[in-house]
Structures are given as C-alpha cells and as structure tokens.
Amino acid sequence: MSEECEFCEIVDRDDPDVREIYRDESVVAFFPTEPAALGHVLIVPRRHVPDIWSLEPDEAADLSRAALLLADAIREAVTPEGLSVIQSNGDTATQTVPHLHIHLVPRWKDDAIGPIWPVGTDFSEVSKEAAMLDVRDAAERLRxxxxxxxxxxxxxxxxxxxxxxxxxxxxxxxxxxGWLLPIVTATFGFAITQHTWPLAALGMVAVVLFAYLDANYLRSEKRFRRLYDTVARSTRRVPLFTLDPVDADEILANDAPAMSKWKKAVHTYLPKWSIWASWSIAPFYIALLLLGVGVLIASAS
Structure with missing residues (x-):
C-alpha cells in the first residue's frame, strides 16, 4: 500500500464507505463517490501502480479481462446506449488519483458528460505524418x-x-x-471463322484482365516470399505466426516523403513494372496479345 493513496485504502478494505462491486486476486472495482453517470465503475490494480508506464503486462491483461466482464455487467444492469472507457495518466490528462484506474462510464444521448474529444484540430499533414513515424519507430525499438x-x-x-x-x-x-487458354481459343477461333472482329477484341480484353489477375497473384507470392525470408533469416522481428506480408515491409525513415493518395492507390492496386516484366507474365500474355492483334486484323478484313 502506498501512503495516502485513497485507492490503496479501498484495495486494503480500509474505506468503510466504498461501494465495491468486484474483487479478484488482481483487481478491485467500485463505484466512485461522484459518478459521472449511474453505473459508472472504476477498476484499479491491487498493486499500487501510479500510471500506465509502471504497469506490468500481466497486470494489464488482468485489468482488460476485468474491464470486459464489468462492461457486460453494466450493459446488463443499466442498459446504456453506449460506453466510454477512459484511462488517464498525469495531471495534464486529468488524472486526480496517482493510482492507475480505468473508468467504465455508461453513456446516453444528451447525458451530462458531453463530448470527450475536440470537434476538430488544425494539425498539418506533415506534423501528423512525422508523429506517426516517430511513434512507429519507437514501438519497433521497444518491441x-x-x-x-x-x-x-x-x-x-x-x-x-x-x-x-x-x-x-x-x-x-x-x-x-489454364482458365484463359480455352477462352482465348474459343473467341479467337470463332472470330476468324466467322470474321467477327468484336470477338477478337473481347478475347484481347480477357487476356488483359487475366494478365492483371495473374500479376497480382505473382505480386502476392513475392510478398509472401519476402515474409518467409524475413522470418527465416530473422532480419527483423515480425509477429509470431503472422500471415500479413505487410509485417515484412521496410519501415520508412522519418524523413521519407509522405505518399499521396494517388500514389497509395497505384501502389495498392497496380503491380510494379518488375512484376509485369517477369518471365511468368510478359512472355505468355504478350504472345497472346500479339496473336489477338493478328486475329483482329484477319477477322476485320
């Protein structure tokens, strides 16, 4: 127990006026003296922990489990329209008791609490990007x-x-x-025999669509191969058993320019030139397109 900590007194059962509602080997939960709403619950770790930076991972897990249980209890008991989960650290963040605690506050429309977030901010895109990169780099180092x-x-x-x-x-x-070849054979063959050039054009469209599909398969395969190499060589830490190839992507430097929405869209949906030029894409589909051009000319004449 920390001296003069009112929450430690509650944990030690030294506060006769407390409205305790839950206790286990790790946490204690109770109603605050002045609740923000009926059903407002405070959850604290039994050990005196001043803030989140002093919390141990197993204590965080215990608090999370208790929060889930009590959130369900609040929903069942007072049927709120919503629930705010609030955890503050430091005077600037309005922490009034230096013992880490989590507020579970049931919410209703037009309740006395009001909005808890600013309506808007005027941070520049550059500052937001820089802050994001700084936090991400710190998280990587700490992990x-x-x-x-x-x-x-x-x-x-x-x-x-x-x-x-x-x-x-x-x-x-x-x-x-394998799916494309019968389509091309049918459309090109019918276009030549019936002198129907639109069918030849349709076959060429099919070639382009399947080329795009195949290029994306190849891009995905290469990304998973990069993830495989990253895990095998331990070049950087990735989450255990992750199947998200993004986890193997290089972390951008803090001074890297932010990617525009257009570039992000191109990067997301359009494979790189090296993919299109690979031996499994370019020779096969270019040959079919050239064949399609010949069929188109022949069927139009």
Whole structure:
C-alpha cells in the first residue's frame, strides 16, 4: 500500500464507505463517490501502480479481462446506449488519483458528460505524418527489447504456414493461365471463322484482365516470399505466426516523403513494372496479345 493513496485504502478494505462491486486476486472495482453517470465503475490494480508506464503486462491483461466482464455487467444492469472507457495518466490528462484506474462510464444521448474529444484540430499533414513515424519507430525499438526469443519449433511452423500460402498463390497463377487458354481459343477461333472482329477484341480484353489477375497473384507470392525470408533469416522481428506480408515491409525513415493518395492507390492496386516484366507474365500474355492483334486484323478484313 502506498501512503495516502485513497485507492490503496479501498484495495486494503480500509474505506468503510466504498461501494465495491468486484474483487479478484488482481483487481478491485467500485463505484466512485461522484459518478459521472449511474453505473459508472472504476477498476484499479491491487498493486499500487501510479500510471500506465509502471504497469506490468500481466497486470494489464488482468485489468482488460476485468474491464470486459464489468462492461457486460453494466450493459446488463443499466442498459446504456453506449460506453466510454477512459484511462488517464498525469495531471495534464486529468488524472486526480496517482493510482492507475480505468473508468467504465455508461453513456446516453444528451447525458451530462458531453463530448470527450475536440470537434476538430488544425494539425498539418506533415506534423501528423512525422508523429506517426516517430511513434512507429519507437514501438519497433521497444518491441525488440521486450519480446521473448522465438522458439525454433514455432519458427518452423511459421515458415510452413507461409510456404503453404506461397504454394497456393503459385497454383492460382497456373490456374489463371489454364482458365484463359480455352477462352482465348474459343473467341479467337470463332472470330476468324466467322470474321467477327468484336470477338477478337473481347478475347484481347480477357487476356488483359487475366494478365492483371495473374500479376497480382505473382505480386502476392513475392510478398509472401519476402515474409518467409524475413522470418527465416530473422532480419527483423515480425509477429509470431503472422500471415500479413505487410509485417515484412521496410519501415520508412522519418524523413521519407509522405505518399499521396494517388500514389497509395497505384501502389495498392497496380503491380510494379518488375512484376509485369517477369518471365511468368510478359512472355505468355504478350504472345497472346500479339496473336489477338493478328486475329483482329484477319477477322476485320
């Protein structure tokens, strides 16, 4: 117990006036003296923890479990229209008791609390991007210090999962080519025999669409291969068993220019030139397009 901590007194059962509603081996929950709304609950760790920066991971897990349980209890007991979960640290953030606590506040439309966020801010895009990159870099550094080493068996399982995805992407690429050939054969063949050039054009459109589909399969396969290499070589830490190739992407430097919405869209939906020029895309689809041009000319004459 910390001296002169009113929440420690509640934890130690030294406050006869407390309205305690829940207690387990890790946390205590009670109604505040002046609730912001009927059903307002405070949750505190039993150990004296001044703020979130002093909280241990297992204590955070215990608080989270208690918050979920009590949120359900509040919903069942007072049927609010919403719920605010508030946790403040430091005087500037309006923490009035130096013992970490979580507020669960049931909310109703037009209640006495009102909005808890500013209506708007005027931060520049540059400042927002810079802050995001600073926090992201700090998170990466801290994660490398706090995470436990990955067991070899877990690493092998992770690699097996990624390899299975790579295999499926490769199979999907082969299937796309297999689906396209009958379509091209039918449209080009009918266009020549019937002298119907629109069918030849339709076949060429199919070639372009399947080329785009196949290029995206290849792009996805390459990204998963990069994730595989990252996990295998431990070049940087990624979440265990992640199947999100974004986790293997390089972290941008703080001074890297922000990507415009247009560039983000192109980056998201259009494979890079190196993908289009790869041996599994360019030779196959260019040959079909050239064939389509010949069929188009022949069927139009």
């Amino acid at each position: 490398s210090f706090t995470e436990l080493p990955i067991a070899p068996e877990d690493r092998r399982k992770h690699l097996d999962y990624i390899q299975a995805v790579v295999t499926r992407q490769s199979a999907a690429s082969s299937s796309a080519k």
